[in-house]
Amino acid sequence: MTTAELEECIVLYGREIYSFCRQLTGSSLEADELYQDTFLKAMEKLSGIQADANPKAWLLSVAIRLWKNKKRKFAWRNRIAPLENLTEEKRDALQEEKGSPETVILQNERELAVRRAVNLLEEKYRIPVYLYYMEELSLREIADILKIPEGTVKSRLYHARKRLWTQFKEEGTFQERSI
Numbered sequence: 001m002t003t004a005e006l007e008e009c010i011v012l013y014g015r016e017i018y019s020f021c022r023q024l025t026g027s028s029l030e031a032d033e034l035y036q037d038t039f040l041k042a043m044e045k046l047s048g049i050q051a052d053a054n055p056k057a058w059l060l061s062v063a064i065r066l067w068k069n070k071k072r073k074f075a076w077r078n079r080i081a082p083l084e085n086l087t088e089e090k091r092d093a094l095q096e097e098k099g100s101p102e103t104v105i106l107q108n109e110r111e112l113a114v115r116r117a118v119n120l121l122e123e124k125y126r127i128p129v130y131l132y133y134m135e136e137l138s139l140r141e142i143a144d145i146l147k148i149p150e151g152t153v154k155s156r157l158y159h160a161r162k163r164l165w166t167q168f169k170e171e172g173t174f175q176e177r178s179i
Contacts, residue, residue: 001049013056038063061145125160
């Protein structure tokens with residue numbers, strides 16, 4: 001891949017990659033850093049990227065690997081010298097939607113409840129959920145990104161949905177027909 005082709009990938013997939021980074025990290029600041037690191041790593045590995053393959057999937061897999069490495073390093077450092085719990089950044093204001101104020105509020109509450117619930121899932125379930133529902137990747141593409149069998153992706157999505165449904169039923173967040 002050439003630098004010009006990478007620039008085209010940034011234009012084509014930049015927003016989606018950033019959005020994925022935002023969901024993965026849960027913080028604008030960390031998402032900015034992960035996004036930049038992802039494209040810096042892409043610049044380093046420019047000759048290894050196949051432009052005719054799926055560059056978006058490759059970039060998502062780079063972001064996932066960088067995030068896992070960062071978490072692993074943080075966990076190791078925290079074992080050596082524990083840090084105080086830092087307060088998380090407030091969620092960005094949800095985009096305005098058309099409709100009555102009541103409808104907008106209810107929709108925003110549902111979306112927030114789903115995001116919170118997904119964020120509580122174990123990482124092995126959360127990442128496939130993000131890739132499948134947010135990035136709209138196929139099962140095969142997710143399997144390639146995560147380097148796991150396609151059946152494992154299906155299983156993780158099934159178990160994630162099952163856990164989410166159980167959580168929503170217990171909380172009374174949604175009625176059966178609203179999901």
